Amino acid sequence: MTPTPGPRLAMSAEVADALAEGRAVVALESTLLSHGLPPGRNLDVATRLERTVRDAGAVPATVAVLDGQALVGLSPAQLERVCAEGPELDKLSLRDVGPAVALGRSGATTVAATAALADAAGIAVFATGGLGGVHLPPPGAAVTWDVSADLGVLARVGTLVVCSGVKSVLDIPATLEVLETHSVPVLGYRTDEFPAFYRRSSGLPVPGRADDPAQVAAVLTAHRQLADSGLLLANPIPEEYEMDGALHDRLLAEGLELLRTRGVTGSDVTPVLLEHFHTASGGVSLDANEALVVANARLGAEVAVELRP
Structure with a gap:
Protein backbone atom coordinates (compact mmCIF):
# COMPACT_ATOMS: atom_id res chain seq x y z
CA MET A 1 0.00 0.00 0.00
CA THR A 2 1.30 3.45 -0.85
CA PRO A 3 1.59 5.66 2.26
CA THR A 4 -0.63 8.72 2.29
CA PRO A 5 1.32 11.71 3.59
CA GLY A 6 -0.26 14.46 5.61
CA PRO A 7 0.32 18.18 4.99
CA ARG A 8 3.90 18.98 4.04
CA LEU A 9 4.37 21.28 7.03
CA ALA A 10 2.28 21.33 10.20
CA MET A 11 2.79 23.77 13.04
CA SER A 12 1.57 23.17 16.57
CA ALA A 13 -1.25 25.46 17.65
CA GLU A 14 1.07 27.18 20.12
CA VAL A 15 3.69 27.96 17.49
CA ALA A 16 1.11 29.05 14.90
CA ASP A 17 -0.57 31.36 17.39
CA ALA A 18 2.74 32.86 18.49
CA LEU A 19 3.78 33.60 14.92
CA ALA A 24 9.11 35.33 19.71
CA VAL A 25 9.65 31.73 18.53
CA VAL A 26 12.86 29.66 18.55
CA ALA A 27 13.32 26.49 16.49
CA LEU A 28 15.14 23.51 18.02
CA GLU A 29 16.49 20.45 16.21
CA SER A 30 15.65 16.84 17.03
CA THR A 31 18.74 14.94 15.81
CA LEU A 32 20.58 16.08 18.94
CA LEU A 33 17.91 14.28 20.97
CA SER A 34 17.63 11.11 18.87
CA HIS A 35 21.25 10.55 17.85
CA GLY A 36 23.38 12.82 20.04
CA LEU A 37 22.34 11.96 23.60
CA PRO A 38 21.71 8.68 25.45
CA PRO A 39 18.21 7.46 26.39
CA GLY A 40 16.77 9.19 29.43
CA ARG A 41 19.14 12.10 29.31
CA ASN A 42 17.84 13.08 25.89
CA LEU A 43 14.32 13.66 27.22
CA ASP A 44 15.67 15.57 30.21
CA VAL A 45 17.63 17.83 27.85
CA ALA A 46 14.66 18.19 25.48
CA THR A 47 12.38 19.42 28.25
CA ARG A 48 15.13 21.63 29.67
CA LEU A 49 15.69 23.26 26.29
CA GLU A 50 12.01 24.03 25.82
CA ARG A 51 11.75 25.35 29.39
CA THR A 52 14.84 27.54 28.86
CA VAL A 53 13.30 29.10 25.75
CA ARG A 54 10.02 29.75 27.58
CA ASP A 55 11.78 31.25 30.60
CA ALA A 56 13.51 33.72 28.27
CA GLY A 57 10.17 34.88 26.85
CA ALA A 58 9.90 32.87 23.62
CA VAL A 59 7.97 29.84 22.35
CA PRO A 60 10.00 26.67 21.58
CA ALA A 61 9.41 24.89 18.26
CA THR A 62 11.18 21.54 18.20
CA VAL A 63 11.21 20.20 14.64
CA ALA A 64 10.86 16.59 13.43
CA VAL A 65 9.13 14.46 10.80
CA LEU A 66 6.69 11.91 12.21
CA ASP A 67 4.60 9.53 10.10
CA GLY A 68 5.05 11.61 6.98
CA GLN A 69 4.35 15.01 8.55
CA ALA A 70 6.98 17.70 8.91
CA LEU A 71 6.22 19.13 12.34
CA VAL A 72 7.27 22.52 13.69
CA GLY A 73 6.49 22.38 17.37
CA LEU A 74 6.03 19.01 19.09
CA SER A 75 3.51 17.97 21.72
CA PRO A 76 4.91 16.40 24.93
CA ALA A 77 3.95 12.97 23.60
CA GLN A 78 5.72 13.61 20.27
CA LEU A 79 8.82 14.86 22.08
CA GLU A 80 8.82 11.71 24.22
CA ARG A 81 8.49 9.60 21.08
CA VAL A 82 11.49 11.21 19.41
CA CYS A 83 13.58 10.58 22.53
CA ALA A 84 12.29 7.03 23.06
CA GLU A 85 12.87 5.89 19.47
CA GLY A 86 16.27 7.56 19.36
CA PRO A 87 18.64 6.16 16.71
CA GLU A 88 15.80 4.04 15.30
CA LEU A 89 14.54 7.25 13.72
CA ASP A 90 15.97 8.26 10.37
CA LYS A 91 18.47 11.10 10.46
CA LEU A 92 17.00 13.63 8.06
CA SER A 93 19.03 16.29 6.31
CA LEU A 94 17.11 18.61 4.00
CA ARG A 95 17.51 16.28 1.01
CA ASP A 96 15.81 13.51 3.03
CA VAL A 97 12.75 15.42 4.21
CA GLY A 98 10.78 15.19 0.94
CA PRO A 99 11.18 11.41 0.63
CA ALA A 100 10.31 10.95 4.31
CA VAL A 101 7.12 13.00 3.93
CA ALA A 102 6.10 11.31 0.66
CA LEU A 103 6.72 7.80 2.01
CA GLY A 104 5.16 8.35 5.42
CA ARG A 105 8.41 7.87 7.32
CA SER A 106 9.63 9.32 10.60
CA GLY A 107 12.92 11.00 11.35
CA ALA A 108 14.81 13.57 13.36
CA THR A 109 15.94 16.73 11.61
CA THR A 110 19.54 17.88 11.33
CA VAL A 111 20.70 21.50 11.37
CA ALA A 112 20.14 21.80 7.60
CA ALA A 113 16.61 20.40 7.70
CA THR A 114 15.62 22.28 10.84
CA ALA A 115 16.88 25.63 9.51
CA ALA A 116 14.99 25.19 6.25
CA LEU A 117 11.74 24.07 7.88
CA ALA A 118 11.96 26.87 10.43
CA ASP A 119 12.41 29.38 7.61
CA ALA A 120 9.45 27.89 5.72
CA ALA A 121 7.32 28.32 8.84
CA GLY A 122 8.41 31.94 9.27
CA ILE A 123 10.70 31.38 12.27
CA ALA A 124 13.81 33.57 12.16
CA VAL A 125 15.88 32.03 14.99
CA PHE A 126 17.17 28.49 15.41
CA ALA A 127 19.34 27.36 18.34
CA THR A 128 21.46 24.22 18.21
CA GLY A 129 24.71 22.74 19.50
CA GLY A 130 27.22 22.74 16.68
CA LEU A 131 27.18 23.48 12.96
CA GLY A 132 28.33 20.95 10.37
CA GLY A 133 31.25 21.93 8.18
CA VAL A 134 33.98 20.84 5.82
CA HIS A 135 35.50 17.48 6.74
CA LEU A 136 39.23 16.97 6.74
CA PRO A 137 40.56 15.05 3.71
CA PRO A 138 40.94 11.29 4.15
CA PRO A 139 44.50 9.94 4.41
CA GLY A 140 46.34 10.31 1.11
CA ALA A 141 43.87 12.79 -0.37
CA ALA A 142 44.67 16.42 -1.06
CA VAL A 143 41.08 17.67 -0.81
CA THR A 144 37.69 16.48 0.39
CA TRP A 145 34.28 16.73 -1.19
CA ASP A 146 32.65 15.96 2.15
CA VAL A 147 30.95 19.25 3.00
CA SER A 148 27.96 19.42 5.34
CA ALA A 149 24.61 20.37 3.85
CA ASP A 150 24.31 22.82 6.76
CA LEU A 151 26.54 25.27 4.91
CA GLY A 152 24.58 25.10 1.65
CA VAL A 153 21.27 25.63 3.44
CA LEU A 154 22.61 28.65 5.33
CA ALA A 155 23.61 30.08 1.97
CA ARG A 156 19.99 30.28 0.83
CA VAL A 157 17.66 30.55 3.84
CA GLY A 158 17.53 33.61 6.05
CA THR A 159 17.68 31.82 9.40
CA LEU A 160 19.82 32.95 12.32
CA VAL A 161 21.61 29.84 13.62
CA VAL A 162 22.92 30.09 17.18
CA CYS A 163 25.59 27.48 17.84
CA SER A 164 28.93 26.88 19.57
CA GLY A 165 30.94 26.83 16.36
CA VAL A 166 31.94 23.51 14.81
CA LYS A 167 33.62 20.43 16.23
CA SER A 168 37.41 20.32 16.13
CA VAL A 169 37.35 17.18 13.97
CA LEU A 170 36.34 19.43 11.06
CA ASP A 171 38.44 21.66 8.84
CA ILE A 172 37.50 24.91 10.56
CA PRO A 173 39.41 27.31 8.25
CA ALA A 174 37.78 25.71 5.20
CA THR A 175 34.37 25.85 6.88
CA LEU A 176 34.72 29.57 7.54
CA GLU A 177 35.88 30.06 3.94
CA VAL A 178 32.79 28.31 2.59
CA LEU A 179 30.57 30.49 4.76
CA GLU A 180 32.33 33.57 3.40
CA THR A 181 31.93 32.34 -0.18
CA HIS A 182 28.18 32.02 0.40
CA SER A 183 27.93 35.48 2.01
CA VAL A 184 26.89 34.10 5.40
CA PRO A 185 27.86 36.59 8.12
CA VAL A 186 29.56 35.05 11.17
CA LEU A 187 29.30 36.86 14.50
CA GLY A 188 31.12 35.91 17.66
CA TYR A 189 28.97 36.47 20.72
CA ARG A 190 31.12 38.41 23.18
CA THR A 191 34.21 36.92 21.59
CA ASP A 192 36.65 37.71 18.80
CA GLU A 193 37.54 34.05 18.22
CA PHE A 194 35.52 31.31 16.55
CA PRO A 195 34.60 28.58 19.07
CA ALA A 196 35.21 24.87 18.55
CA PHE A 197 32.27 23.26 20.36
CA TYR A 198 33.86 21.72 23.49
CA ARG A 199 36.56 24.41 23.39
CA ARG A 200 35.85 28.13 23.64
CA SER A 201 38.28 29.02 20.87
CA SER A 202 39.58 27.44 17.69
CA GLY A 203 42.31 30.07 17.50
CA LEU A 204 40.68 31.59 14.41
CA PRO A 205 39.14 35.08 14.34
CA VAL A 206 35.47 35.77 13.66
CA PRO A 207 34.62 38.38 11.01
CA GLY A 208 32.24 40.23 13.34
CA ARG A 209 31.23 40.51 16.96
CA ALA A 210 28.06 41.28 18.93
CA ASP A 211 27.91 41.86 22.67
CA ASP A 212 24.19 41.74 23.41
CA PRO A 213 20.99 40.29 21.90
CA ALA A 214 19.83 43.68 20.61
CA GLN A 215 22.98 44.02 18.49
CA VAL A 216 22.44 40.54 17.05
CA ALA A 217 18.82 41.36 16.22
CA ALA A 218 19.89 44.59 14.51
CA VAL A 219 22.47 42.77 12.40
CA LEU A 220 19.98 40.07 11.39
CA THR A 221 17.34 42.63 10.47
CA ALA A 222 19.76 44.62 8.31
CA HIS A 223 21.20 41.50 6.68
CA ARG A 224 17.78 40.08 5.77
CA GLN A 225 16.89 43.35 4.07
CA LEU A 226 19.95 43.06 1.84
CA ALA A 227 20.60 39.34 1.27
CA ASP A 228 18.89 35.95 1.23
CA SER A 229 21.51 33.99 3.18
CA GLY A 230 21.35 33.15 6.85
CA LEU A 231 23.50 34.37 9.72
CA LEU A 232 25.67 32.38 12.11
CA LEU A 233 25.99 33.45 15.74
CA ALA A 234 28.89 31.65 17.39
CA ASN A 235 28.39 31.43 21.15
CA PRO A 236 31.29 29.81 23.07
CA ILE A 237 30.53 27.06 25.56
CA PRO A 238 30.13 28.47 29.10
CA GLU A 239 33.60 28.80 30.58
CA GLU A 240 32.96 26.52 33.53
CA TYR A 241 31.98 23.67 31.18
CA GLU A 242 34.83 24.01 28.68
CA MET A 243 36.61 20.69 28.25
CA ASP A 244 40.18 20.50 29.52
CA GLY A 245 42.57 20.97 26.60
CA ALA A 246 44.64 17.85 27.25
CA LEU A 247 41.54 15.66 27.66
CA HIS A 248 40.00 17.10 24.53
CA ASP A 249 43.12 16.52 22.44
CA ARG A 250 43.45 12.92 23.66
CA LEU A 251 39.82 12.11 22.94
CA LEU A 252 40.03 13.75 19.54
CA ALA A 253 43.14 11.78 18.55
CA GLU A 254 41.50 8.55 19.72
CA GLY A 255 38.30 9.43 17.89
CA LEU A 256 40.08 10.18 14.63
CA GLU A 257 41.91 6.86 14.84
CA LEU A 258 38.60 5.12 15.52
CA LEU A 259 37.10 6.72 12.41
CA ARG A 260 40.10 5.65 10.35
CA THR A 261 40.14 2.02 11.51
CA ARG A 262 36.38 1.62 11.06
CA GLY A 263 36.35 3.45 7.74
CA VAL A 264 33.64 5.81 8.97
CA THR A 265 32.75 8.68 6.62
CA GLY A 266 29.95 11.12 5.82
CA SER A 267 26.98 11.52 8.11
CA ASP A 268 28.18 8.69 10.38
CA VAL A 269 31.26 10.64 11.49
CA THR A 270 29.61 12.88 14.07
CA PRO A 271 27.57 10.17 15.89
CA VAL A 272 30.60 7.86 16.16
CA LEU A 273 32.85 10.67 17.34
CA LEU A 274 30.29 11.93 19.88
CA GLU A 275 29.78 8.41 21.21
CA HIS A 276 33.52 8.05 21.77
CA PHE A 277 33.72 11.39 23.56
CA HIS A 278 30.73 10.48 25.74
CA THR A 279 32.00 7.05 26.75
CA ALA A 280 35.71 7.87 27.10
CA SER A 281 35.36 11.17 28.97
CA GLY A 282 33.49 9.79 31.97
CA GLY A 283 30.48 12.01 31.27
CA VAL A 284 32.45 15.25 30.90
CA SER A 285 31.46 15.67 27.25
CA LEU A 286 27.78 15.01 28.01
CA ASP A 287 27.75 17.77 30.61
CA ALA A 288 29.55 20.08 28.18
CA ASN A 289 27.14 19.25 25.34
CA GLU A 290 24.10 19.95 27.50
CA ALA A 291 25.55 23.19 28.88
CA LEU A 292 26.37 24.64 25.48
CA VAL A 293 23.08 23.79 23.81
CA VAL A 294 21.10 25.19 26.75
CA ALA A 295 23.18 28.40 26.61
CA ASN A 296 22.48 28.65 22.88
CA ALA A 297 18.74 28.13 23.41
CA ARG A 298 18.70 30.90 26.00
CA LEU A 299 20.63 33.27 23.73
CA GLY A 300 18.43 32.40 20.75
CA ALA A 301 15.31 33.23 22.77
CA GLU A 302 16.79 36.53 23.91
CA VAL A 303 17.53 37.49 20.31
CA ALA A 304 14.06 36.37 19.16
CA VAL A 305 12.47 38.60 21.81
CA GLU A 306 14.49 41.56 20.49
CA LEU A 307 13.24 40.82 16.95
CA ARG A 308 9.58 41.26 17.85
CA PRO A 309 7.92 44.20 16.04
Missing part, protein backbone atom coordinates in the same frame (compact mmCIF):
# COMPACT_ATOMS: atom_id res chain seq x y z
CA ALA A 20 0.38 35.07 14.05
CA GLU A 21 0.59 37.35 17.09
CA GLY A 22 4.17 38.43 16.41
CA ARG A 23 5.58 36.73 19.51
